[in-house]
Amino acid sequence: MRLAKSETELKGIANRLRHHVIEMTSEAGSGHPGGSLSSADLMAVLYFRVMNHRPSDPSWDGRDRFILSKGHVAPILYASLAESGYFPVGELITLRKMNSRLQGHPVRGKLPGVEMSTGSLGQGLSMACGFAMAAKMDGKKHRVYCLVGDGELQSGMNWEAAMFASQYKLNNLVAFVDRNRLQISGCTEDVMGLEPLQRKWEAFGWRAITVDGHNIANLIEACTWAKRARTRPTVIIMNTVKGKGVSFMENNVAFHGKSCNADEKVCAENELEEAMRSCR
Amino acid sequence: MSQMLAQRDYFGKALRDLAKREDIVVLDADLAGSTKTSEFKKVCPERFVEIGIAEQNMIGISSGLAAEGKTVFATTFGVFATGRCWEQVRLCVAYPELNVKIVATHCGISVGEDGATHQALEDISLMRTMPNMTVISPADAYETYAATIAIADHEGPVYMRMGRSPVPTVSEEGEKFIMGQAKVLREGKDVTLFGTGQMVFNCIEAAEELEKEGVSAEVVNVSTIKPLDRDTVLASVSKTGCAVTAEEHSIIGGLGSAISELLSEELPSPVFRIGTGDIFGESGSPAELFVKYGLTSGDIGKAARKAMKKR
Numbered sequence: 001m002r003l004a005k006s007e008t009e010l011k012g013i014a015n016r017l018r019h020h021v022i023e024m025t026s027e028a029g030s031g032h033p034g035g036s037l038s039s040a041d042l043m044a045v046l047y048f049r050v051m052n053h054r055p056s057d058p059s060w061d062g063r064d065r066f067i068l069s070k071g072h073v074a075p076i077l078y079a080s081l082a083e084s085g086y087f088p089v090g091e092l093i094t095l096r097k098m099n100s101r102l103q104g105h106p107v108r109g110k111l112p113g114v115e116m117s118t119g120s121l122g123q124g125l126s127m128a129c130g131f132a133m134a135a136k137m138d139g140k141k142h143r144v145y146c147l148v149g150d151g152e153l154q155s156g157m158n159w160e161a162a163m164f165a166s167q168y169k170l171n172n173l174v175a176f177v178d179r180n181r182l183q184i185s186g187c188t189e190d191v192m193g194l195e196p197l198q199r200k201w202e203a204f205g206w207r208a209i210t211v212d213g214h215n216i217a218n219l220i221e222a223c224t225w226a227k228r229a230r231t232r233p234t235v236i237i238m239n240t241v242k243g244k245g246v247s248f249m250e251n252n253v254a255f256h257g258k259s260c261n262a263d264e265k266v267c268a269e270n271e272l273e274e275a276m277r278s279c280r
Numbered sequence: 281m282s283q284m285l286a287q288r289d290y291f292g293k294a295l296r297d298l299a300k301r302e303d304i305v306v307l308d309a310d311l312a313g314s315t316k317t318s319e320f321k322k323v324c325p326e327r328f329v330e331i332g333i334a335e336q337n338m339i340g341i342s343s344g345l346a347a348e349g350k351t352v353f354a355t356t357f358g359v360f361a362t363g364r365c366w367e368q369v370r371l372c373v374a375y376p377e378l379n380v381k382i383v384a385t386h387c388g389i390s391v392g393e394d395g396a397t398h399q400a401l402e403d404i405s406l407m408r409t410m411p412n413m414t415v416i417s418p419a420d421a422y423e424t425y426a427a428t429i430a431i432a433d434h435e436g437p438v439y440m441r442m443g444r445s446p447v448p449t450v451s452e453e454g455e456k457f458i459m460g461q462a463k464v465l466r467e468g469k470d471v472t473l474f475g476t477g478q479m480v481f482n483c484i485e486a487a488e489e490l491e492k493e494g495v496s497a498e499v500v501n502v503s504t505i506k507p508l509d510r511d512t513v514l515a516s517v518s519k520t521g522c523a524v525t526a527e528e529h530s531i532i533g534g535l536g537s538a539i540s541e542l543l544s545e546e547l548p549s550p551v552f553r554i555g556t557g558d559i560f561g562e563s564g565s566p567a568e569l570f571v572k573y574g575l576t577s578g579d580i581g582k583a584a585r586k587a588m589k590k591r
Contacts, residue, residue: 067344108347108376116347117376120367126337127372130344133329137305138348157368160337168329 007216012279013083014044014216018245019272020079020092025259028096031104034255036076038180038240039147041214043080046145050223055085058112064142065115065131069124070149070178071105072257077114078102086113122155124148125175129161132173132233143227146175151183154192159204162233166205171229175206178213180242182253201235213238246271282481283449285421287442288385292316294428295353299324304432305345309335309356314444315385317355335360336368342380343372351432352380358387358400358441362407373437374412380438381431382407387417387441388477388528389556389573390566399561400441404476405533407439408506414459415506416440417527417535419480420449423503426457434459443528445566447478450501462509464516468498471584472516472523476502476535479526479554485577490584497584508538514547522550522587526580531555550590552583 017040025031047053051064068077075095082089087101094100101111105119115131118124128146135142148158165173177197185191194200201208207229211218219238226234242256243249246268249260260268296319298304305327312318312330321328331338335356342354354361361384362369373380387400407415416431416438418424424442431438450465465480466487475483480501487497498516502509517523523543525536536553543549556573570576 116343117371120371123336123340123368123371126340126368127344127347129337130341130346131348132344133341134345134348134350137327137350157334157336157340160332160334161340164331164334164337164341167332 008279010044010048010216012276013048014040015245015272015275015279017043017076017079017083019269019276020082021075022246022260022265022268022272024075024079024092024095026265027093029259030096031075031259032072032257033075033259034182034242034249034253035070035149035178035180036073037244037246037249038213038242039073039076039178040245041216042147042176042219042238043076045216045219045223047080047084049220051145052142055113058086062142065144067116067124067128067131067144067146068106068118069146070121070152071118071124074102074104074106077106081111081113087111121149121152122157125158125161128173128175129164129170132165132170133168135172136168136170142172144173146173148175148177150177150179150181150188150194153177153194162201162204162206165233169231170233171231173233174223174226175233175235177235177237178240179237180240182242182251182256184253184256186253198237205232207232207234208237210237210239213240214244245275284446285449286446287418287421287424288316288444290421290425291383291385291428291442292319294425295320296323298429298432301351301432303349303351305329305350305352307331307338307342307352307354309333309338309360311356315355317353335365339365339368339372343376343378346378346380353383354380355383357398358384358403359398362400362403362439366406370410374410377412377436379435381440382438383440385442386444388443389561389569389575390443390445390478390528392445392566392569393563395563396560401530401556401561402533403441404505404527404529404535405537408533408538412437413506414438414504416459416504417476418442418503419475419477419501420447420451422449422451422453422455423457426455427503430457430459441477443478448481450480450484460504460507460509462500462502462504462512464498464500464512466497466499468496468520470496470520471588472498472500472520473526473580473584474500474502474513474523474535474539475526476505477528479528479575482575482577482580483526486580486584489577489581495584495588502535505535505538508542510542513539513542517543517547517549522591524552524554524580524583524587526554528575529555530558532558550587552587554580554583
């Protein structure tokens, strides 16, 4: 994979991914744009800077693995895979349509680059533990990255997985929490509070850090720090804004699971195109 | 001669013999002594993974391991393996069609004294409805050994169930197990007794009792419940014209349902189902419970007579 050179370039890629998300979900008439936009900067950093992977050889054994626990943000994963070269960008607009490989939630084996089927929340971190455990058993050096939503941390299975990763010293496992503080019914802290979140992870034996999830330099630095893990798994809690990059979608829970209408789509795309121009 | 042997002991033996295969990984949820995966741990601690009392996490972990090429045995009691984890099995194992063998001990009412919380009477039904899932219920200890080896050689999701207590053998040691194949253990022409798990033995006893009354009963061991061996089932009922199903499981959704579904479409015939009703179990000795819940050879014989009358 060609490494993106600068933070500005990565910022530009993140906005291009956001642009795809708006287009795909609007074309589909449904989908989850809000959480896709909040995790766009991380996805740009992972797929264009941090992860070892070969889009032309998706099953290359030495690749880093990525598990999308919050499977409803499939649009941002698909956009990242297409922009990396796993499949044609033109296929993105088939999202959620009959006979498309781009199912509403990701399906293993359907689309190159999708490691695991996800979408029912709370299960991806356990899967990632299995991947990381297998790498340990086989003495392989790749890393396993897992993106979890903040809302899904209300599910107990995550904490079973957190105990497991710590018990088995899975230092090859890195979890990212997309801490946008909104879930479908409202603010996470009103629905079922998660704070103090970093201390919870630390209490479960993880190395934990909280960063600005929209600051490319911070994200790269945190991933470098994750690589220095010796005996513990790492979690990077990313403070993010749901709907980031489109003014009227930011912190607007209405866009958790609703796509833009025709007028909103034009406005959103204009804003993102403007942002992309400023990254050149 | 029939011997009393526990299926789980032979599951443990089979795992121990499979340990030389480097792709085999065994997951345990704090029940290794009961499920007998402790046998595998003795010879291969490096590929035995203790998960703790966290069955849902176990299923999630099994999927990651399988995606990396491992043949995973995820083991616990039937109630937990299929009930507590149903949706994890669906998303992590069945939907991505991964090579995970979910093996459950302590199925059926013969769990006995622990009572209803630990008696899995719905597990076949729960697993049978899931796409991509194979469902196996061996009849005795020898068949459990052979089935364990067979499912390890099979690529894809499998659910295999067995009981806790020693059960009479109905097969020979070393007999080959072929997935998807039902076996005619005794030929007859008046009624077919389809059994699964330890109820196969009760079917044989029932057939012997019926013979004394001049009724010729065919006994079929249906150890693979899904995919069902359609040819063997249809051939037998074509001959006898009626059937009884017998399982240590609810009559809703298990073997009885599978046979009834097939026959109603292909060969409408009277079928009487022996199993537990729409009811939970309770504490008691296995023998007492079999009488109270209508699972004895006498109950099968009565059902056979009813089926023949309806023919």
